[in-house]
Amino acid sequence: MRSPYLLFLVSACAALAQDLPKLQMPGVTEEHMFIPMRDGTRLSAYVYLPEGSGKWPVVFEQRYAGLTGTGTRQTSADLARKGYAVAMVNFRGSQKSEGAYVGYRALAWGEQKDGYDACEWLASQPWSTGKVGSFGSSQGGFAQNFLAVTQPPHLVCQYMVDTGLSLFQEGYRIGGVTRPSRFADFGANCRNPEDNKTLLAEWEKHPNYDAYWREEDCSLHFPKMNVPCFTIGSWYDFMVQGSVMSFIGRQHMGGPSSKGRQQLLLGPWLHGRLNKGSKVGDLVYPENATWPEVEHMVRWFDHWLKGSDNGIEKEPSVRYYVMGAAGEPKAPGNTWREAADWPPATTPTSIYLHEAGMLSNSPPEGSSGGTSYECDPRKPMEIAGRSFPGAKDVRVFESQKEVRVWTTKPFEESIEITGEITADIWLTSTVPDSDFLLRVSDVYPDGRSILLMDYPIRARYREGFERQVLMRAGEPNRLQWHIGWTSIALNKGHSLRVTISSSGAPLYEPNSQTGGPQTATWLENAISGTHTILHNQAHPSRIILPVVKGH
Secondary structure, three states: OOOHHHHHHHHHOHHHHHOOOOOOOOOEEEEEEEEEOOOOOEEEEEEEEEOOOOOEEEEEEEEOOOOOOHHHHHHHHHHHOOOOEEEEEEOOOEOOOOOOOOOOHHHOOOOOOHHHHHHHHHHOOOOEEEEEEEEEEOHHHHHHHHHHHHOOOOEEEEEEEOOOOEHHHHOOEEOOEEOHHHHHHHHHHEOOOHHHHHHHHHHHOOOOOOHHHHOOEHHHHHHHOOOOEEEEEEEEOOOHHHHHHHHHHHHHHOOOOOOOOOEEEEEEEEOOOOOOOOEEOOEEOOHHHOOOHHHHHHHHHHHHHHOOOOOHHHOOOEEEEEEOOOOOOOOOOOEEEEEOOOOOOOEEEEEEEOHHHEEEOOOOOOOOOEEEEEEOOOOOOEEOOOOOOOOOEOHHHHOOOOOEEEEOOOOOOOEEEEEEEEEEEEEEEOOOOOEEEEEEEEEOOOOOEEEEEEEEEEHHHOOOOOOOOOOOOOOOEEEEEEEEEEEEEEOOOOEEEEEEEOOEEEOEOOOOOOOOOOOOOHHHHOOOEEEEEEEOOOOEOEEEEEEEOOO
8 A cells, every 4th residue: 555645745746647648558557746855855756657556666767858758758658567666757946846956966975865865765665666776868877877876775776878977078068168058948947947047157157177067077986886787878979988988987996786797888879868770860770780778778677676587697798889881781890799898909090180181190291281270259160950960971061161171091991990089189379269179080982971970179178177278379289189989890992081170050169269268158259260280290180099900
C-alpha cells in the first residue's frame, strides 16, 4: 500500500497530470509528483509505474528541459514496461519545479544536493526496491556526473550519453569562447524567467576559470565517483571530450566500485539521445553503425539493478567505430573495434600549413610565410544554427571571404586516424584578442568537404584559462589547443583539410576583439583587425594527428 504522504502528493498533483494530453500507455500508470529537497523546495517529477502493487528498481533522469512531450512520455512508459519505476525530474527552478533556477549548481556538492535528495527519495518509496540507476544525455549526462560525486547510498549504476564534466569548458564557454546569446533564451525553461538573467549576470562576473567554475567541474572529483557506468560518445559532437574523459577518469581514478567497471562506446553520430543510427548529416553509413541504445540500456540496468546474469559486465571496456568513406564500396573502415582502454596506441604525426593553401607532413623551410585575413565582428562569417554541423559538406562556409583553407594532396594510400587531434598554430594580430576556430574535414574525390570536427580558442586564454594574456600587435603568438576526438580511415583519393577563421555566427558568437569583458553587449565597442597565420621555419603551424600504424 502506498504511504499517506505519497497519496497526498498524487492527489495534490492530480490536476497537473490531467493537464497533459491523453496517451495510450497500456500496462503503465503516469503520475505527476513533487519530490521534497532538504531545504523544503520541491522538484517536479513525472513517474511511470508498471501496473500492479509490486516493487521495482527505479531509474531516473534529470533535466531542465520540458518532460511532457509525447516522445519523452512514450519512451518513459516503454521503459516502465520493462519492469522499472521511471522518474523524469526537472532541475530546481525549471518547468514546474520550485526554487530559483541556478543551472546545474544545485545538483553539485554544496549545501543543496538535489540529485542526491531525489535519488534517495525515490529509493524510499513503497514501490521501490531501493536500488536506483540514472540515465540521460547531454544535460542528463552532466547531471549524472554531479550525482555520482555526491554518492547517494542507493545509487547502483548509471548510463550516460554524450555527457559533460566542466560547465566552463562544455557549457557557457567552449575554449574560452563565450556564448551569451545562446543562453539568453533559457529563461523559457525557468519557472521564473528572471532567474536566467540573474545567472547570466553571475557568469559575466567570472570570465576566468576560478573557484566559481571549479564548483561546477566534475573532473576534479573522480575519486568520489563509485558506480559502474556505461558511457556513449559521438564522433560528430564537440562534447565527445566529456564522454571520453568521464570514462578515463572513472575507470582509472574512481572509487573501488568504479575502477575497471566502466564501459565506453564511441560511434559515428551527432549529439543527442535515441539518434544513434546509420544516417548522420549528409552521410549514410552501413547498418552496422546503428547502436540499440534503449535495448542495451535495459540490459545494463537488468544486470546491475535486477541481478540478471546476462554477461554485460564482461563485455569489452571500449568499443569504437572506425569510420570509413560513406558510399564507397570496399573502402577501409566502417567497422567496430574493441580495446581494453582508451585511447589506443598511435603515432603522433604533424601535418603542416604552407603557402597557397597547401597542407603536408613536411615542415615549412622558408624564413617568412603567412596567410592573412580580416575580421570584423560586426560582419562575421556564418555557420547556421546552434548545433555542430558534423558530417555535412561545409564548402559554403569555406568559400566565405575571411575563411582560410589548407588541403593535402589526395592520399595515395588510406590512412587511419584514431584518438585526439590537437592544433599548434602561430599567428600575429593587430588587435589584443580574437577567437580562432579550426575545423578538420575529410575531402571526398568529388569535392565534398565533410566536416569531422571543429573547436575554437580565445587568444587571451592561450596560456591557461585561469588568467588572461592579451596579444601585442605584430608579436608572434602560439596557440595550442584540443580540436576533437575521432576514429576514421581516410580512403585513398581523399584529402584532409584544415580551415581557420575568427568567426562563425550564430554557432560561435563573435569576439569584440578589444580585449575587454565579453558580455551580451559586446557589439557596442567591437573593433576590426587583421590576423596572420604564420607558416615558416621559425613558426611552423600544424595539427597533430594520432595515426594508427598497421591498419
